[in-house]
Amino acid sequence: xxxxxxxxxxxxxxxxxxxxxxxxxxxxxxxxxxxxxxxxxxxxxxxxxxxxxxxxxxxxxxxxxxxxxxxxxxxxxxxxxxxxxxxxxxxxxxxxxxxxxxxxxxxxxxxxxxxxxxxxxxxxxxxxxxxxxxxxxxxxxxxxxxxxxxxxxxxxxxxxxxxxxxxxxxxxxxxxxxxxxxxxxxxxxxxxxxxxxxxxxxxxxxxx
Numbered sequence: 001x002x003x004x005x006x007x008x009x010x011x012x013x014x015x016x017x018x019x020x021x022x023x024x025x026x027x028x029x030x031x032x033x034x035x036x037x038x039x040x041x042x043x044x045x046x047x048x049x050x051x052x053x054x055x056x057x058x059x060x061x062x063x064x065x066x067x068x069x070x071x072x073x074x075x076x077x078x079x080x081x082x083x084x085x086x087x088x089x090x091x092x093x094x095x096x097x098x099x100x101x102x103x104x105x106x107x108x109x110x111x112x113x114x115x116x117x118x119x120x121x122x123x124x125x126x127x128x129x130x131x132x133x134x135x136x137x138x139x140x141x142x143x144x145x146x147x148x149x150x151x152x153x154x155x156x157x158x159x160x161x162x163x164x165x166x167x168x169x170x171x172x173x174x175x176x177x178x179x180x181x182x183x184x185x186x187x188x189x190x191x192x193x194x195x196x197x198x199x200x201x202x203x204x205x206x207x208x
Contacts, residue, residue: 003064057118079103087165130180139206145199158196
C-alpha cells in the first residue's frame with residue numbers, strides 16, 4: 001500500500017486528525033494534509049516517520065522506510081500518546097480536541113500479552129475524587145478504544161460534551177449504571193443510548 005494511503009488509513013483507525021498528528025511531530029497543522037493531498041514533501045523525514053510509526057505501532061516500512069530499515073526500526077517498545085483531555089471522576093470534564101502532546105513508552109511484549117493494539121490506545125488524566133481510591137485525582141489511565149462487545153468494568157464515557165471515568169454495569173432493559181468507587185457519590189442510571197463508551201481503562205499510573 002502507498003505510504004500516503006496507509007497513513008490516512010491508520011489515522012482513521014486511531015480516530016485522530018492529520019492536523020493533530022502534524023502537531024504531535026512538531027510540524028504546522030497542515031503538514032501531513034499537504035503530504036497526502038499535494039505530495040509535498042515527497043516523503044516523510046526519518047524522524048517524522050519514526051514518531052508516527054511508534055504512535056501507530058507499525059513498522060516504518062508501512063510509512064515509506066526502506067525495507068532493510070524496517071527489520072530493526074521499532075525495537076521492544078511502543079509509544080502511546082498522551083492526549084490533552086481529562087476524564088472526570090466527579091461532575092464531568094468538557095471534551096476538548098484530542099491532541100497528542102506527549103507519550104508513554106510501553107513494552108511491546110506486555111501489550112501483546114494483554115491483547116492490546118498500540119494504535120487503539122491513548123493515555124489521559126483523571127480529574128476529581130469520585131473513583132478514589134481506585135483512581136485518584138491526577139492519575140494517568142490507559143484507554144483501549146478497540147471496538148468490542150460491552151462488558152462490565154471501568155470505562156471512559158462521554159455524556160453530552162462531558163467525559164467521565166466510571167465503573168459501568170448493564171441494567172436491563174437498555175440502561176447503564178454509572179458507579180463511583182467513592183462512597184460519597186451515589187450510583188446513577190442513564191439510558192444506554194445517551195452514553196458514548198470511549199474505551200475501557202486497562203492500566204493506571206500516578207504519583208505515590
